[in-house]
Amino acid sequence: MDRSPNREAARKEKLPNITHLQFAVLDLLVFEEVAGRVVRNKLAAKTSLPAFYQMMRRLEDVGLIEGRYQRTDAPKVSFRERFYSLTEPGRRARASVIAFYADRAASGSPTVTVQGVSNEGTEKPKSKRDRRKVTSL
Structure with missing residues (x-):
């Protein structure tokens, strides 16, 4: 992998x-x-x-x-x-x-990465379901 x-x-x-x-x-x-x-x-x-x-x-x-x-x-x-x-x-x-x-x-590392969604703003969740999976502090 x-x-x-x-x-x-x-x-x-x-x-x-x-x-x-x-x-x-x-x-x-x-x-x-x-x-x-x-x-x-x-x-x-x-x-x-x-x-x-x-x-x-x-x-x-x-x-x-x-x-x-x-x-x-x-x-x-x-x-x-x-x-x-x-x-x-x-x-x-x-x-x-x-x-x-x-x-x-x-360090520039994304704090949250869930199924291709990061906090760097480069990618947006594809659906409401994906948005619900993202959690951050």
């Missing part, structure tokens, strides 16, 4: 072990503690409520974020709300992802 030098180099680089959605969560929590419902609304994610909180639990389990419950009182209603904050390992993971993509941008 014929591979271009850029593609070979990209294969050898260690990609960050974090999804774009997980990175977005870390980025939202970088300055302050935020309620889970606010994080979900800001992400505008098309995931179900259980899937969102499972992702948050996984981030907690690996130590990138911390969660705590806080009692919230609203008119005629009182409920427990989950608040999340970024841990030091979470800050390092976020910085590592930013550094990875900054290095790739500085």
Whole structure:
């Protein structure tokens, strides 16, 4: 199989072990503690409520974020709300992802290549389906 030098180099680089959605969560929590419902609304994610909180639990389990419950009182209603904050390992993971993509941008390497679509602007996705396959941070 014929591979271009850029593609070979990209294969050898260690990609960050974090999804774009997980990175977005870390980025939202970088300055302050935020309620889970606010994080979900800001992400505008098309995931179900259980899937969102499972992702948050996984981030907690690996130590990138911390969660705590806080009692919230609203008119005629009182409920427990989950608040999340970024841990030091979470800050390092976020910085590592930013550094990875900054290095790739500085070297002129495309940061995303999916089925012939790159961030260099030379090729456009051929259909809506191809556009959905492209993800970047």
